[in-house]
Amino acid sequence: MKYVDLVIDNKSEKTDQFYTYGCEDDSVRPGNKVYVTFGRGSSLREAYVFGVHEEAGQEIKGLKYVEKTDDEVSLTEEMISACVWMKRRYLCKYIDAVRCFIPVGKKSARGKTRTPYAHAEGERQDIEKLTGEQEKALEIISNAIDGRQNRMFLLKGVTGSGKTEVYMQAIARVIEAGRSAIMLVPEISLTKQIIDRFIGRFGAEQVAVIHSRLSDGERHDEWMRIRNGDVKIVIGARSAVFAPLEDIGIIVMDEEHETTYKSDMTPKYETSEVAIKRLREHQGVFLMGSATPSVVSWYRACGGIYEKLELTERYNKVMLPQVETVDMREELKSGNTGIFSGKLEKGIRETLARGQQVILFLNRRGYSSFVSCRECGEAVRCPDCGISMTYHKGEDRLICHYCGRSRRVPDVCPSCGSKYIKYFGSGTEQVEEAAKKQFAGHKIARLDFDTARRKGSIEKIIDSFSKGETDILVGTQLVAKGLDFRNVGLVGIMSADTTLNIPDFRSPERTFQLITQAAGRAGRGDEKGRVVIQTYSPDNYAVKAAAAQNYDAFYEDEIALRQFMNYPPCSDLIQVMFTSKSPETARYWGGRWTERLRKLLPEEPQNVFDLQEAPMAKIKDSSRYFFLVKCPKGKRALYMGALDHLKKTLVPDSRPACRIGIDINPYSFM
Numbered sequence: 001m002k003y004v005d006l007v008i009d010n011k012s013e014k015t016d017q018f019y020t021y022g023c024e025d026d027s028v029r030p031g032n033k034v035y036v037t038f039g040r041g042s043s044l045r046e047a048y049v050f051g052v053h054e055e056a057g058q059e060i061k062g063l064k065y066v067e068k069t070d071d072e073v074s075l076t077e078e079m080i081s082a083c084v085w086m087k088r089r090y091l092c093k094y095i096d097a098v099r100c101f102i103p104v105g106k107k108s109a110r111g112k113t114r115t116p117y118a119h120a121e122g123e124r125q126d127i128e129k130l131t132g133e134q135e136k137a138l139e140i141i142s143n144a145i146d147g148r149q150n151r152m153f154l155l156k157g158v159t160g161s162g163k164t165e166v167y168m169q170a171i172a173r174v175i176e177a178g179r180s181a182i183m184l185v186p187e188i189s190l191t192k193q194i195i196d197r198f199i200g201r202f203g204a205e206q207v208a209v210i211h212s213r214l215s216d217g218e219r220h221d222e223w224m225r226i227r228n229g230d231v232k233i234v235i236g237a238r239s240a241v242f243a244p245l246e247d248i249g250i251i252v253m254d255e256e257h258e259t260t261y262k263s264d265m266t267p268k269y270e271t272s273e274v275a276i277k278r279l280r281e282h283q284g285v286f287l288m289g290s291a292t293p294s295v296v297s298w299y300r301a302c303g304g305i306y307e308k309l310e311l312t313e314r315y316n317k318v319m320l321p322q323v324e325t326v327d328m329r330e331e332l333k334s335g336n337t338g339i340f341s342g343k344l345e346k347g348i349r350e351t352l353a354r355g356q357q358v359i360l361f362l363n364r365r366g367y368s369s370f371v372s373c374r375e376c377g378e379a380v381r382c383p384d385c386g387i388s389m390t391y392h393k394g395e396d397r398l399i400c401h402y403c404g405r406s407r408r409v410p411d412v413c414p415s416c417g418s419k420y421i422k423y424f425g426s427g428t429e430q431v432e433e434a435a436k437k438q439f440a441g442h443k444i445a446r447l448d449f450d451t452a453r454r455k456g457s458i459e460k461i462i463d464s465f466s467k468g469e470t471d472i473l474v475g476t477q478l479v480a481k482g483l484d485f486r487n488v489g490l491v492g493i494m495s496a497d498t499t500l501n502i503p504d505f506r507s508p509e510r511t512f513q514l515i516t517q518a519a520g521r522a523g524r525g526d527e528k529g530r531v532v533i534q535t536y537s538p539d540n541y542a543v544k545a546a547a548a549q550n551y552d553a554f555y556e557d558e559i560a561l562r563q564f565m566n567y568p569p570c571s572d573l574i575q576v577m578f579t580s581k582s583p584e585t586a587r588y589w590g591g592r593w594t595e596r597l598r599k600l601l602p603e604e605p606q607n608v609f610d611l612q613e614a615p616m617a618k619i620k621d622s623s624r625y626f627f628l629v630k631c632p633k634g635k636r637a638l639y640m641g642a643l644d645h646l647k648k649t650l651v652p653d654s655r656p657a658c659r660i661g662i663d664i665n666p667y668s669f670m
Contacts, residue, residue, distance in 0.1 A: 002028055004066065005051035007094040008038050013651055016093040018050060023066040028052055031075035033102075034066045044068075048098050050080055072224075075101050076246060078281040085277055091644055091662050092267035100242045100267065103223035105216030114221045116214055117207075122200030123193075127165055134162050137309040141170045141287060145177065145249060148283045152276065154256070154301045155289040156551075157311030158320060159520025163289045164194075165315075167252045168201055170287060175202070175232050179249030179284075183235045184271065186258035187478060188213050192459045194254075195235055202233060210236035210243060213455060238263065238271040241278070248282040251275040256288035256297060257513055259667040268663045272297075291520055292513040292551060295506075295558055296569040321491070321522040321529035323547045327538045328495075339434045344492045344532045348472070351530070352442055356489030357465065358472045359479055360435065361518040362428050363498045380414060382618075392429060392450070431494055432474045439472065447475035477514060479521065489529055491522040496535035496543050504669055505567050508542035512554050515546035568665050572631040574639065575666050577614070580658040583623035587611070589658045590625040593646055597629070600642040607631065615669070628669075640664075 002025070005018040021036055028034075029052060035044040044067055056063075075098070083097035108114060130138065137155060144151040157163045171181040185194055188211045198207050208222045208231040225231050227244040234243040238261050241251065253261065253272060261271040272288065279286050288297065288306070301308045314320065326341040336342060348358050382389050382400035389398035389407070397406045412419050432446045445451075447461045458478070465473045466485060473479060493515055500511045515533060522529025535543055545554035563570050576593060580586040590611040598605040607630045614624035631639040643662055651660075 002026060003053040003056045004028060004034075004049050005053075006034065006036065006047040007050055007098060008036070009046040009048075009095055009098075010038070013093065013647070016095070019047075020056065020060060021047075021064050021066050023052075025066070025069060028066070028069065030077045030080045033070040033073045033075075035068045035070070036066055037064060046070075048075070048080075048095075050084070050094070072107075073102060074227075075244065078246075078278065079242075079244065081281065082274065082277055086267055086269060086274070088640075089273065090267045090269055090664065091640065091647055096267045100239070100269075101244065103220045105218075105220030107220065107224075108217060113225070114215070114218045115225070116209055116218045116222070117195055117199065117204065120196060120199050120204060122198075122204070123196040124200040130165065130169075131162065131311075131313065131315060133311045133313065134166055134315075137311065138166055138169055140307070140309065141166070141285060142173050144285050145170065145173050148249075149285070150280055150283050152286040152306045153288065153309055154293060154297055154306040155287060155309045155311070156293055156298075156301075157289065157291060158314060158549075159291045159517070160314040161291075161311035162315035163254070163311065164197070166311075167254065167287065167289065168197070170250060170285070171233060171252065172201070174249035174285075175206070177249060179247045180232045180245040181234070181249060182240055182243055182245065182251045182275075183233065184240055184251065184253045184261075184275075185235070185237060186255045186260045188237055188458065192462060198233060198235060206231055207233045207235060208243075210234060210240040212237070212239070213458075215455075241271050241274050248278060248284045250285045250287060251279060253286070253288045255290055255517075257290045257292055257294040259510075262665075262667045264666075264668070266661070268661075268666070270665070292516045295509055295555065295562065298555055299559060299569045319528050320549055321519055321531045323519060323531045323533065323549065325533045325535060325538050325543070325547045328534050328536050339431060339494065340438065340492075341532070341534050344534060345438065347490050347530060347532055348439060348492065351490040352439065352471055354489060355487075356527075357468065357470070357485065357487050358490045358492065359485075359488055359518070359521050360431055360472060360474045360492045360494060361476075361479060361514075362431055362474070362494040363476050363514060380410060390427065428474050428476055435472055435474060442471040443469065444472045444474065445470045447473060447478050449476070449478075479518070485521060488522050489527065491518055491529070491531045493518055493531065493533045493535075496533050496546075497537055500537060500540060500542065505562075505565070506667070508540070508554075509558060511540075512542040512546045512558075515543065516549065516551075519546070519549070566630065566632075571633060572636055572639070573665055574629040574631055574643070575626055575661075575663045575669060576629065576643070577624060577626040577661040577663070578658055579619075579622050579624050579661070581622055583625075585658045586623045586625045589650075589660065590627060593650060593660070594627050596646055596650060597642060600645065601639070604632070604635075 002023045004021050004023045006021055008015055008019060028049060030049050032049040034047050034049060036047050038045045079101045083094060083101070086092060086097040087094055141153060155163055155166065167183065171183065174181045183194065183198065195207065195209060208226050210219065210222055214222070223244060226234055234240050234245060253275065256272065263269045275286055297306065300306050324343065326343050328341065331341050351358050380389050380398055382405055389400050392399050398409055399406045428446055428448045432444060435444050445461055445464065451457060451461065464470050468487060496511060496515055499514055500507055519531040522531050533543065533547055537543055541557045542554060578586040578590040594608060594611050598608045601608065609628045611625055611627045614626050617624060629639060
């Protein structure tokens with residue numbers, strides 16, 4: 001008989017520990033899923049084996065036994081090791097980490113395997129010859145793969161430089177060695193193009209796909225294909241980093257700078273950190289790529305943590321697009337109050353006349369950004385979340401983009417009763433409508449989260465534009481990330497200020513990245529493209545560097561500011577959030593945690609900031625308060641240990657309940 005340490009599938013923080021059971025199955029091992037009774041109940045509960053022992057170590061009164069095991073769903077010891085690491089790293093529960101690795105959905109009752117993209121024909125790309133820069137980068141990566149070396153690379157390549165081909169040839173090298181690979185993309189919208197290319201190169205039978213747009217049944221069956229060793233390559237968004245592969249030779253993270261690689265749900269993990277942890281166990285290669293690496297990643301590369309690889313020229317030798325900035329303040333002075341500047345409108349007409357396509361980028365969906373009263377200046381806000389509601393003309397409703405609540409546009413101001421209600425700002429819906437009026441006779445489509453709600457709609461919109469059936473594509477950041485269209489002659493960035501004015505220290509970085517990435521969609525064919533940036537802040541250093549396509553200039557300005565302010569990567573910023581139906585309860589527990597944490601860090605109490613109301617003070621009728629902790633470099637273990645102590649000893653057990661969330665280096669402080 002064996003003794004096993006189990007983690008019970010239970011929500012309570014108080015049961016987040018190991019429980020020892022007896023097991024009469026001598027083949028039991030860490031990672032097995034088992035069923036046991038727990039507590040006073042007699043019903044079977046799911047549990048996962050984290051440790052196996054020959055002896056109990058001490059006498060256990062009332063020892064319980066494993067009732068049965070689930071041979072179909074099991075994890076590896078490497079995955080269990082990753083779960084233990086995630087609990088320490090992100091202060092999540094064991095079972096929260098386990099859920100990242102286990103499949104959702106159930107086995108088909110009909111016994112039929114549900115395989116997405118099974119009928120995809122794939123896209124063959126005949127690469128005649130790599131550039132010298134590609135060959136040099138690939139040689140370095142290949143040497144690490146052949147030597148089973150655990151190394152980390154950051155591939156910085158201008159848009160259109162052929163990073164994807166380097167990824168694919170590196171993965172081919174891994175597959176030839178009989179090992180497995182994970183290809184990560186930041187957005188579901190990018191998976192279709194990547195999947196087509198990988199199926200065209202490696203065949204559908206070698207490729208599995210994991211992302212949230214699949215049905216639960218499809219995700220379950222893909223997980224089983226991977227776990228059974230039926231495929232060697234897994235493609236997907238951030239959750240694919242948990243794919244149940246064995247002998248992982250490489251994990252590629254394309255567009256590594258994207259914020260979508262940071263989970264905003266428990267556990268709030270950083271995808272790159274999980275990838276690095278898993279690859280240490282497998283002696284695999286970690287390859288990140290971007291035209292605009294995150295400030296944190298480039299800082300690490302400059303410090304030697306990552307190995308730098310660079311591609312400075314486009315694959316087809318076509319020059320980077322010509323970028324022009326339009327000062328929208330001058331447009332207003334000249335009497336142009338429309339959405340399109342004179343230069344952009346003229347550029348669109350000339351591009352369409354040449355038979356080329358246009359992308360219009362605006363990182364704000366909806367028709368108008370908000371509805372406001374001209375009498376008192378008050379915007380119509382969501383009663384649950386307290387933030388401005390966005391007007392969607394298609395539904396003729398105001399919608400909250402956080403909780404989804406909607407309401408009709410009021411006839412009078414809810415605050416003062418005035419009838420002077422007016423729409424302010426513009427979103428993708430309004431840009432689409434204006435484009436249809438000004439460029440009548442041309443087919444115009446919109447790609448944002450509103451048009452992409454239905455399954456398959458993203459692929460349909462992208463496919464139509466790729467085939468040249470759409471002349472103008474209006475979109476949010478979905479169109480700015482890694483998509484490869486050969487006939488785009490012009491990209492219009494409708495408002496470079498949308499991200500610049502978000503209250504977050506990363507706002508300049510996001511602005512630079514979005515402008516550069518959106519601009520990179522132009523001129524990827526045989527002709528040089530053109531980009532027009534509309535902005536009210538043409539002298540901002542991020543806008544100027546993006547217009548000049550000068551990453552180094554931006555990085556030098558940005559890292560100097562980060563060092564002066566001691567922002568990441570020069571420190572860790574930790575957000576501790578308190579959420580409750582009762583604002584008094586959230587404030588009470590936030591105050592207690594703030595006070596206790598300062599006592600646990602007596603030498604640096606100034607690094608624990610005061611409790612404050614969250615910018616989005618209410619979400620779904622719950623009140624939110626938070627405080628920030630600035631953790632100096634080299635002291636993460638000390639600070640996380642103090643927070644872990646509070647998590648174990650200062651847990652709200654009163655009603656109304658208060659949820660406490662800890663997020664290390666969050667990408668949003670809203």
